[in-house]
Amino acid sequence: xxxxxxxxxxxxxxxxxxxxxxxxxxxxxxxxxxxxxxxxxxxxxxxxxxxxxxxxxxxxxxxxxxxxxxxxxxxxxxxxxxxxxxxxxxxxxxxxxxxxxxxxxxxxxxxxxxxxxxxxxxxxxxxxxxxxxxxxxxxxxxxxxxxxxxxxxxxxxxxxxxxxxxxxxxxxxxxxxxxxxxxxxxxxxxxxxxxxxxxxxxxxxxxxxxxxxxxxxxxxxxxxxxxxxxxxxxxxxxxxxxxxxxxx
Ligand code: URA
Ligand code: URA
Numbered sequence: 001x002x003x004x005x006x007x008x009x010x011x012x013x014x015x016x017x018x019x020x021x022x023x024x025x026x027x028x029x030x031x032x033x034x035x036x037x038x039x040x041x042x043x044x045x046x047x048x049x050x051x052x053x054x055x056x057x058x059x060x061x062x063x064x065x066x067x068x069x070x071x072x073x074x075x076x077x078x079x080x081x082x083x084x085x086x087x088x089x090x091x092x093x094x095x096x097x098x099x100x101x102x103x104x105x106x107x108x109x110x111x112x113x114x115x116x117x118x119x120x121x122x123x124x125x126x127x128x129x130x131x132x133x134x135x136x137x138x139x140x141x142x143x144x145x146x147x148x149x150x151x152x153x154x155x156x157x158x159x160x161x162x163x164x165x166x167x168x169x170x171x172x173x174x175x176x177x178x179x180x181x182x183x184x185x186x187x188x189x190x191x192x193x194x195x196x197x198x199x200x201x202x203x204x205x206x207x208x209x210x211x212x213x214x215x216x217x218x219x220x221x222x223x224x225x226x227x228x229x230x231x232x233x234x235x236x237x238x239x240x241x242x243x244x245x246x247x248x
Pocket of ligand 2: 104105106108111116117118119120123144220
């Protein structure tokens with residue numbers, strides 16, 4: 001296991017344990033390593049008190065079932081440094097049963113203040129794009145890889161991503177859309193675990209956890225490069241085509 005994988009695993013375990021603690025589970029079932037733990041802990045800690053749920057049962061019990069569960073699981077998150085300067089956690093908004101989900105990078109200033117994704121200038125363009133697809137903003141779901149604003153809108157760091165992405169993953173698992181549309185380099189590279197450029201990634205379908213995923217340009221990029229809007233429009237037409245097939 002390389003260092004990055006190791007760090008990610010450690011972070012995942014840490015987040016999972018934090019979550020368990022938040023929902024009131026202070027002890028873990030002990031099976032294989034019972035003896036080891038019994039030996040290493042002082043007499044005060046009785047292994048006999050530990051609940052004996054099987055691991056499968058435990059994970060089925062605590063997997064969030066609704067977006068509200070995920071929100072609760074995030075709580076007043078302090079899992080990474082971004083909590084220090086945020087005004088609001090930007091969880092995501094829209095239809096819990098959406099068939100199309102848009103995923104951006106991280107909240108900017110407006111989003112941080114309002115606690116909602118894509119409400120600034122880039123967000124207004126995203127709304128126009130969604131409406132041009134003859135969809136409604138409330139009908140789809142909109143989220144970001146990172147839920148707290150990075151200072152001065154800098155790129156999110158590796159450890160911030162590994163602290164935050166698991167929650168998006170749960171949101172996507174619960175919504176279970178037909179199509180995910182990632183907006184910009186960062187979202188595409190994070191979900192597809194690649195370093196390829198957005199110019200070569202966009203316009204093609206990939207698979208994320210069994211869900212079709214189409215990368216396109218970020219609306220903030222399109223505001224700076226309006227000549228590239230036509231490419232995003234091509235990508236949206238591919239999404240609409242694919243979406244129609246699901247409806248039939
Ligand atoms: N219509 C909806 O209501 N939701 C979607 O996600 C897409 C189309
Ligand atoms: N840019 C993003 O990537 N996400 C937002 O929510 C707003 C701007």
